[in-house]
Amino acid sequence: MPQKLSLNNFNLILTLALGGFFWALGLGGFEPLAAQELPAKVDSLKVLPQPLDRGTVGLVELAEGSADCLGDFDNRPIFFFSVKKDTKKPGSAAGIRWVGLFGADIMLKPGTYPLKVTCPGVGEARAQVVVRDKSYGxxxxxxxxxxxxxxxxxxxxxxxxxxxxxxxxxxxxxxxxxxxxxxxxxxxxxxxxxxxxxxxxxxxxxxxxxxxxxxxxxxxxxxxxxxxxxxxxxxxxxxxxxxxxxxxxxxxxxxxxxxxxxxxxxxxxxxxxxxxxxxxxxxxxxxxxxxxxxxxxxxxxxxxxxxxxxxx
Ligand SMILES: [Zn+2]
CATH class of the missing domain: 2.70.70.10 (Glucose Permease (Domain IIA))
Known part of the structure; x- marks a missing residue:
């Protein structure tokens, strides 16, 4: 069953663009701020299904995103696109959601793999993806x-x-x-x-x-x-x-x-x-x-x- 990840290990970093902004203001270069002080814009990331069988496709959904967001899983890029929210679902608001698809290659070894998403000017989010074995014979x-x-x-x-x-x-x-x-x-x-x-x-x-x-x-x-x-x-x-x-x-x-x-x-x-x-x-x-x-x-x-x- 698909499940929502609770991202206690969630990470947010300053982008170079933001660093450049502080640099321009003379605020002391690229000293990174502690994660909790940053604006939490890419603040949630949903990955499903979890666990993921080797040889199948996974979906990442961002709470907030753009076509410029780029993810990485198993050294392969994840591109994002917008889809209309299902407004028929009770409690669902009208609008769009940003999703990306990624594949767990058929020969990927079972284990836990990092998935990272970077949205320029906003930040970076990470999740852990559990890839499990599936017998194909x-x-x-x-x-x-x-x-x-x-x-x-x-x-x-x-x-x-x-x-x-x-x-x-x-x-x-x-x-x-x-x-x-x-x-x-x-x-x-x-x-x-x-x-x-x-x-x-x-x-x-x-x-x-x-x-x-x-x-x-x-x-x-x-x-x-x-x-x-x-x-x-x-x-x-x-x-x-x-x-x-x-x-x-x-x-x-x-x-x-x-x-x-x-x-x-x-x-x-x-x-x-x-x-x-x-x-x-x-x-x-x-x-x-x-x-x-x-x-x-x-x-x-x-x-x-x-x-x-x-x-x-
Ligand atoms: Zn064939």
């Missing part, structure tokens, strides 16, 4: 060893494609392009194998399955779950025909093993727009849609992420 596969090894040509090809993919995944456009609840890219059965690792001929692959697979027949229209920009399309060795969408503020979604791509790099796509048809291209055993979501590089389960967006 291990799949054990045995195949002839000759099938495991990639030819030199394919190794080279996969390495070249990885460079392009890493570049796309590093996209951090400041503007949030999406709003409201994410759609499911196809209506179909989800084989929730997100996070599962594979042990191939006794060797555990350190890269877990970083998406949800939808078991749909080849040719099923794939819809953009939210507004975004096409940042990469290609026909890759592992992923097959693939589309990557940038939704802004470090949120990137991807669609693999397609039979047909209906968009081009640079296109803006609307929520619900058909971007491709599903298929079984790349290294797969059967037709399905692989749907992945990365939040500032953190690999998160698209299904709980979708639930989170439906609350915004």
């Amino acid at each position: 291990v799949r054990v596969i045995k195949v002839p060893q000759a099938q495991v090894r990639l030819s030199e040509e394919n190794q080279r090809r996969a390495a070249q494609e990885k460079v392009l993919v890493d570049q796309a995944l590093a996209t951090r456009s400041p503007e949030r392009l999406w709003s409201g609840a994410f759609l499911e890219p196809v209506n179909g059965q989800v084989n929730s194998s997100f996070g599962r690792q594979t042990k191939l001929n006794g060797v555990l692959n350190p890269r877990p399955h970083a998406g949800a697979d939808f078991l749909v027949p080849t040719g099923t229209p794939v819809k953009a779950p939210a507004r975004g920009r096409v940042i990469l399309t290609g026909d890759h060795f592992f992923s097959g025909k693939a589309v990557y969408l940038d939704h802004g503020q470090g949120l990137i979604s991807m669609y693999f093993h397609l039979s047909e791509i209906d968009v081009q790099d640079g296109d803006m796509v609307d929520k619900g727009q058909v971007i491709a048809k599903s298929g079984q291209s790349g290294r797969v055993t059967g037709a399905h849609l692989h749907y992945g979501v990365y939040l500032n590089g953190a690999r998160i389960d698209p299904m709980p992420f979708r639930k989170m967006t439906s609350r915004l």
